[in-house]
Amino acid sequence: MSTIRNRTALLGATTTAMLALALTACSEDGSGTRSSGQDAGGSQQSASSATPAQKAGNAKASGNPGGSAAGNSTGSGSGSDTASESGSGSDGGSAAGSTPACTTKDVTISAANQGGPPYTHIVLTAKNISGHRCGMNGFPEIQFLESHRENVPAVAKSKPAAAVVLSPGAPAYALVKLSDGGTDEENEPVTAFSVTLQGGDGLAVVKAPGAAGIAVDPAKWATGYWTEELRNGADDF
Structure with missing residues (x-):
């Protein structure tokens, strides 16, 4: 127990x-x-x-x-x-x-004899009347004769180093060779001719200088590029 x-x-x-x-x-x-x-x-x-x-x-x-x-x-x-x-x-x-190309409405184009007789060259002057800046591209495309529809060829050495830009009222120039001068059966009389601007619209009809106009030779003619001024050497052709 x-x-x-x-x-x-x-x-x-x-x-x-x-x-x-x-x-x-x-x-x-x-x-x-x-x-x-x-x-x-x-x-x-x-x-x-x-x-x-x-x-x-x-x-x-x-x-x-x-x-x-x-x-x-x-x-x-x-x-x-x-x-x-x-x-x-x-x-x-x-x-x-950016600068637009000049058109034939932007400029007035005139022609004048260079030097004295026999006249072998003329100078084209394009003056900007547009009121704005524009560029003169390349060379003038010139047709002197109805029987020769091709443009007058350009002289490469006359091409400027920089593009030509015209302010309002400013001019550009191009020297154009007509012939070698003197009496030649190949020469043809011209009282007016056409100019077209590269890159621009329109065609300008330019009156030839002198009462009797000018005499051109298709085998000899040539044109320089547009420049701000004529230059010795580059524009001699």
């Missing part, structure tokens, strides 16, 4: 110890849970009780999406305006730098 009692007492003590350990573990878990809950609640309460100024400061510190969008919008808008202005400036500069 005493043995049975001792075993019962020992079993009861063991059970009591195990229950105590279980309760201690539960108490620790519960404390941890309650502690976390209290921390979260405390943080929520702190956030809800923050002043508007503090909230704004927190929003800026955390990178508020609204503030970021506003900043991007301002920056991108400014960049677009700048690009647009520089693009139009570039376009304006390009348009101002």
Whole structure:
């Protein structure tokens, strides 16, 4: 009997110890849970009780999406305006730098004898009457005779180094050889002839100088390029 009692007492003590350990573990878990809950609640309460100024400061510190969008919008808008202005400036500069070719409506063309008889050369003068700048391209395309429809050939050495651009009122010149001079059965009389400008529209009819006109030889004629002034050497042919 005493043995049975001792075993019962020992079993009861063991059970009591195990229950105590279980309760201690539960108490620790519960404390941890309650502690976390209290921390979260405390943080929520702190956030809800923050002043508007503090909230704004927190929003800026955390990178508020609204503030970021506003900043991007301002920056991108400014960049677009700048690009647009520089693009139009570039376009304006390009348009101002281009020069149209002179047409027969932009210039008046006249002819005068060079030197004295026998007249072997004439000088063509093209004066800009358009009121704007234009370019005299290449050489004058001249046709003296109905029986010879080809243009008078150009002399390569008379080509200027730079393009000839005429301001309003400015002239350009081209020296034209008619013949070797003297009486020649190959010479033909001309009282008027046609001139076409390279790159420009239209055809100009030019009156030949002198009461009797000029005498031309298809085997000898030649023309120089348009230049801003006649040049010794380059225009001697």
